[in-house]
Amino acid sequence: MYEVKVMADFAAAHNLRNFRGRCENLHGHNWKVEVTVRGDRLEESGVLVDFGEVKDALRKALHQLDHQYLNDLTYFQDKNPSSELIARYLFETLSAVIDGPHRRVHSVSAWESKDSCATYYGER
Ligand SMILES: Nc1nc2c(c(=O)[nH]1)N=C([C@H](O)[C@H](O)COP(=O)(O)OP(=O)(O)OP(=O)(O)O)CN2
Ligand SMILES: [Zn+2]
Numbered sequence: 001m002y003e004v005k006v007m008a009d010f011a012a013a014h015n016l017r018n019f020r021g022r023c024e025n026l027h028g029h030n031w032k033v034e035v036t037v038r039g040d041r042l043e044e045s046g047v048l049v050d051f052g053e054v055k056d057a058l059r060k061a062l063h064q065l066d067h068q069y070l071n072d073l074t075y076f077q078d079k080n081p082s083s084e085l086i087a088r089y090l091f092e093t094l095s096a097v098i099d100g101p102h103r104r105v106h107s108v109s110a111w112e113s114k115d116s117c118a119t120y121y122g123e124r
Pocket of ligand 1: 082
């Protein structure tokens, strides 16, 4: 099994509804996102997937979040933009473009600060 990881970041505002704490108030973070792709077979070139391909897909997905008030986005109308659900949103978005016969997005981690991170692994 091979594993490829790429990272990128974005800045956004959010508030967590019904959180019963100061995170219910509007505030922001600089999230760092880590995407892990796994697969059992390499391309002829010897790579599982080009880092650049994953970075491009991640940057496109993060462009939708960067400098936004996340609670306003359609995906977060009925759920909080917690780090867990941001990771899930990115997992679903990236799986749709990166998954193939020999490679799959394995996980997406969203680091809200240098010491707090949530990871989504999908349903499988
Ligand atoms: N499991 C999760 N817990 C929390 C999330 C989350 O997305 N998933 N989010 C938050 C809030 O976004 C909040 O802004 C973070 O607050 P806090 O943990 O207090 O962050 P600080 O960096 O200010 O914490 P310190 O106590 O100063 O380290 C909360 N929890
Ligand atoms: Zn927060």
